[in-house]
Amino acid sequence: MTTTSQVLQGDCAEVLQSFPDQSVDLIVTSPPYADRRKNTYGGIAPEKYVEWFLPRSAEFLRVLKPSGSFILNIKEKAENGERHTYVLELILALRQQGWLWTEEYIWHKRNCYPGKWPNRFRDAWERCLHFTKERKFTMNQEAVMVPMGDWAGSRLKSLSKNDVVRYDSQVGSGFGKNIANWLERPMAYPTNVLHLATECGNKNHSAAFPQNLPEWFIKLLSNPGDTVLDPFVGSGTTLKAAHELGRNGIGIDLSAEYCDMAREAAGKQLALMEEPAIYGQKP
Amino acid sequence: MTTTSQVLQGDCAEVLQSFPDQSVDLIVTSPPYADRRKNTYGGIAPEKYVEWFLPRSAEFLRVLKPSGSFILNIKEKAENGERHTYVLELILALRQQGWLWTEEYIWHKRNCYPGKWPNRFRDAWERCLHFTKERKFTMNQEAVMVPMGDWAGSRLKSLSKNDVVRYDSQVGSGFGKNIANWLERPMAYPTNVLHLATECGNKNHSAAFPQNLPEWFIKLLSNPGDTVLDPFVGSGTTLKAAHELGRNGIGIDLSAEYCDMAREAAGKQLALMEEPAIYGQKP
DNA sequence: AGCTCTTATGAATCATTGA
DNA sequence: GTCAATGATTCATAAGAGC
Numbered sequence: 001m002t003t004t005s006q007v008l009q010g011d012c013a014e015v016l017q018s019f020p021d022q023s024v025d026l027i028v029t030s031p032p033y034a035d036r037r038k039n040t041y042g043g044i045a046p047e048k049y050v051e052w053f054l055p056r057s058a059e060f061l062r063v064l065k066p067s068g069s070f071i072l073n074i075k076e077k078a079e080n081g082e083r084h085t086y087v088l089e090l091i092l093a094l095r096q097q098g099w100l101w102t103e104e105y106i107w108h109k110r111n112c113y114p115g116k117w118p119n120r121f122r123d124a125w126e127r128c129l130h131f132t133k134e135r136k137f138t139m140n141q142e143a144v145m146v147p148m149g150d151w152a153g154s155r156l157k158s159l160s161k162n163d164v165v166r167y168d169s170q171v172g173s174g175f176g177k178n179i180a181n182w183l184e185r186p187m188a189y190p191t192n193v194l195h196l197a198t199e200c201g202n203k204n205h206s207a208a209f210p211q212n213l214p215e216w217f218i219k220l221l222s223n224p225g226d227t228v229l230d231p232f233v234g235s236g237t238t239l240k241a242a243h244e245l246g247r248n249g250i251g252i253d254l255s256a257e258y259c260d261m262a263r264e265a266a267g268k269q270l271a272l273m274e275e276p277a278i279y280g281q282k283p
Numbered sequence: 284m285t286t287t288s289q290v291l292q293g294d295c296a297e298v299l300q301s302f303p304d305q306s307v308d309l310i311v312t313s314p315p316y317a318d319r320r321k322n323t324y325g326g327i328a329p330e331k332y333v334e335w336f337l338p339r340s341a342e343f344l345r346v347l348k349p350s351g352s353f354i355l356n357i358k359e360k361a362e363n364g365e366r367h368t369y370v371l372e373l374i375l376a377l378r379q380q381g382w383l384w385t386e387e388y389i390w391h392k393r394n395c396y397p398g399k400w401p402n403r404f405r406d407a408w409e410r411c412l413h414f415t416k417e418r419k420f421t422m423n424q425e426a427v428m429v430p431m432g433d434w435a436g437s438r439l440k441s442l443s444k445n446d447v448v449r450y451d452s453q454v455g456s457g458f459g460k461n462i463a464n465w466l467e468r469p470m471a472y473p474t475n476v477l478h479l480a481t482e483c484g485n486k487n488h489s490a491a492f493p494q495n496l497p498e499w500f501i502k503l504l505s506n507p508g509d510t511v512l513d514p515f516v517g518s519g520t521t522l523k524a525a526h527e528l529g530r531n532g533i534g535i536d537l538s539a540e541y542c543d544m545a546r547e548a549a550g551k552q553l554a555l556m557e558e559p560a561i562y563g564q565k566p
Numbered sequence: 567a568g569c570t571c572t573t574a575t576g577a578a579t580c581a582t583t584g585a
Numbered sequence: 586g587t588c589a590a591t592g593a594t595t596c597a598t599a600a601g602a603g604c
Binding site for chain 1: 371386399402403474
């Protein structure tokens with residue numbers, strides 16, 4: 001099976017208008033978060049975030065197939081000592097728009113950004129909001145079952161400090177046999193809490209969820225050969241994940257720089273397909 | 284220092300009216316969750332949940348000291364394939380009422396209830412919403428620093444299967460030294476994600492967050508000798524935690540049975556103090 | 567004692583059945 | 586139809602039995 005990846009430059013509110021209805025199987029994106037300071041695409045004021053988002057999500061709703069899903073990775077900022085409410089308001093507004101708020105997954109960031117404040121601890125989680133058009137939708141639960149390594153890891157986690165010390169002194173005394181037993185247990189279904197480390201490589205961009213995150217949702221909520229859209233593609237993590245999993249990818253970004261990075265991330269074959277080949281130009 | 288615990292039977296909306304303003308340092312509670320079916324106290328319809336809650340939280344706001352905090356443990360249900368929005372609406376309504384939505388902590392339930400459905404994984408987290416009256420409030424971050432044993436455990440959890448296998452084969456090759464290094468690291472501040480197992484003992488009640496949960500917030504958000512209120516005290520976990528940490532406890536519950544359980548949980552001295560001693564009766 | 571295995575069960579959710 | 590009750594699903598713990 002051959003798959004394609006495309007990166008289109010522009011505002012997704014406009015670019016998507018050239019897409020036919022029900023042409024995308026899955027949308028996974030991490031939109032620019034609200035920010036009071038900047039006046040650019042990535043700096044929408046919190047009070048205007050819902051208003052800014054809705055015309056775009058209307059296009060998402062139109063181009064998504066009935067069996068499709070929309071995964072929105074987002075987290076409200078704290079400002080002036082308080083959490084903003086624009087994400088809550090966005091969820092309510094999206095339901096008004098016709099989306100079903102199917103689930104809220106928690107991405108637990110194991111190695112979150114360090115910091116210390118008098119009234120707040122480090123923020124170690126983000127929302128992954130799952131919206132659908134219908135109550136029945138594509139979901140391949142077996143594709144994301146937790147492999148045995150993770151399970152053994154969680155068993156190791158439950159060891160007390162004494163166990164660790166004993167392990168250290170009585171090397172190979174039979175403890176290893178136990179581990180072997182654990183490794184033979186069957187796979188288990190995950191929960192709605194995802195434990196993923198943030199990427200710590202020397203990337204050029206600041207945002208960027210770890211590739212594990214879009215991978216997990218792509219495996220779960222689409223089939224090989226399907227089309228995955230990221231309307232705020234940024235550095236292209238979603239496209240890279242889609243490509244590696246045998247899905248067609250479409251990325252959109254306002255920034256030409258990000259579009260270049262996304263093309264790079266998704267593979268060299270993109271150089272030949274910068275213009276929309278499947279969906280045609282705007283009329 | 285001597286501390287007292289009281290359990291008062293009745294609806295907290297009425298019972299709290301006899302409390303003076305600004306007489307409580309911390310409120311930690313897990314209210315009855317919305318339920319469409321039952322018509323009892325524990326079965327408020329989701330559509331009426333906010334309306335039901337607001338008069339009660341108005342009393343919470345009145346009796347709480349300016350430096351105090353209100354911790355609300357809650358999670359919306361899924362019904363008909365979709366998450367309810369009443370918790371989101373409640374957050375917005377509480378802000379309208381004058382509360383500051385300071386933070387949202389995630390309680391990650393490591394051993395959540397089993398189950399399998401075509402469109403949903405097991406629900407492994409609940410919200411712990413943190414509301415305050417002022418931007419500056421009592422917060423003892425040092426009181427909840429993560430001890431070394433836990434930290435080492437979480438490092439072990441991150442080991443990959445290969446690491447375990449390597450450990451198993453190359454016994455004592457230097458891997459143990461790494462563990463020793465981990466064990467000598469200083470204490471670390473936690474994040475806003477709490478990893479606690481649900482209690483699994485043979486308890487008589489269904490509700491009940493684990494005692495670790497109120498303990499953590501009581502240590503963080505109050506001082507010894509302070510007064511902690513749980514207006515939906517249930518089986519008394521909050522009172523037990525408060526008592527063991529040297530805080531005065533006040534519990535309220537509509538159910539006489541739960542009041543008895545709460546008195547039992549907080550200690551035998553309660554038998555002498557079932558009636559309000561400090562705050563007096565309603566006029 | 568200590569390790570291993572078994573068993574019970576917990577703020578769940580959905581589809582189906584029946585009133 | 587609408588609403589209430591029941592069965593099926595299935596994992597992390599603790600408690601207890603057995604060796």
